[in-house]
Amino acid sequence: MEKSHIVKLYEDGKSTTDISALACISVRQVRNILHQENVTFRPRGSWKRQYTVNEHYFKTWSPNMAYILGFIAADGVISKTLQCISFSQKEPSILEHIRDELQSDQPLHQNERTGVYLLNIHSKTMKEDLMTLHGITPNKSTTITLPYVPAHLLSHFIRGYFDGDGNVTYPKYVVSFVGGSEAFMLGIKAVLEAHGFQPDFVDKGRYFRLYIVGRRNIRLFANWIYKDKTLYLSRKFDEFERETLPLEQLQNKKQRITRAAVADRKNKFLACYATSYDLEDCARSVGVTPNTVKVWTRKDPCFKDKVAELDQEKSI
CATH class of the missing domain: 1.10.10 (Arc Repressor Mutant, subunit A)
Known part of the structure; x- marks a missing residue:
């Protein structure tokens, strides 16, 4: 069998074991030929994947990728021992949208005790990209720092983090974020300040909070994070939609000094x-x-x- 044919079979998804049987050579010889032809090897066992997924999704920036990265920074879990990324939410719809964006057919699972839905994506490549390209690691809650996000995609990243670890309260007119990493929360604070907001940073000891206060302020915040939205948590978007007045009529009350x-x-x-x-x-x-x-x-x-x-x- 010609070397080019062996390369074509591998690139079409055949395993080295299958190719060795077709070519009547050993698996080692097949791998040597692929090495000689500078073929990039798939992770071991990837052709046996039960569910599909775009393993290279986090290599290319897009509004949806920035959103999902923010969502993972808030609510995602990267397994320390398994090649797995997990997402959890009370509403299944956002997990279904994320799954579709990742080009996966992985089914959701629901915790019978809590009612929370779980999406598990198994991919060594995706896990490595999140860790090496974006600095999101296992046990990240207290150590994560704000990853690099292109400036034009920051609103999507913030929306993703807000959907995971943020809250909006009407009629108190307060938007809040919570996180366990001081460095990460200070990074979010700097992003918000750069976009004209004046968040209050509060150290709660074991965790940190950011607050944006004021009726006009939170309307401006909503306009920013939901501009050109695709992925978003409907429940939180609907809460902002409780505002009945147009922006030009909104004012912030003078806030009590903390x-x-x-x-x-x-x-x-x-x-x-x-x-x-x-x-x-x-x-x-x-x-x-x-x-x-x-x-x-x-x-x-x-x-x-x-x-x-x-x-x-x-x-x-």
Whole structure:
């Protein structure tokens, strides 16, 4: 059998065992010929795959690929020991859409106890691409960092992460994200800030939250992540659709300053005061009045002591 014929059989999906039988040569000889012809080998056992899948899906950027990558960053599980990527959701429809996008015919399974649906995709190549090309690894919850995503696809990635680990609440007008990795959540924060949002970052100890607050703000956020949408979780999209007013009529209520924001202002004031010792200028630099600083001094003993220490250093 000609070498070109052997290569053609392999590229058409025949196994090296089948080809060796057809060519009346050993499997080792078949593999040597394929090596000589610079043929890229399939993962072992791939021709025995029970269900189809586009194993090279995560090699090429697209809006849907960015969405699924964000979804995996939030809710996906990459097995440490198996060549498997798992997706879970209460609604089966989004998993069916993801499965179709991955060109798979893998059936969904439902956990009888929780009612949650599970999609398992078995592919060594896909797992390796997620790990090596995009930095998404097993046991990622506390270690993941924001992967590189082309700028024009960031809204799709954020929508995917939001569908996995985000929430919107009406009529409080709050969008929130949750995650276990500080580096990843700070990366999301930077993306949101670059697109004109001002998210609040809150350290909850074992996890981290981001908040976008305000009726107009969350409408703008929805307009951004759902522009040119294809894949999305209907339940969360429908929640945004509760808004009845057009964008030009929406306004944000003045938000109450949080404890974290006050503490941040105090620290910035102290840093300024340590160099200039000008109470009025430092108060203005952090957006408060001198009278507010006096209230802090009266009600916060720790702050009062730090100001006193700086005053003492000034007099030395």
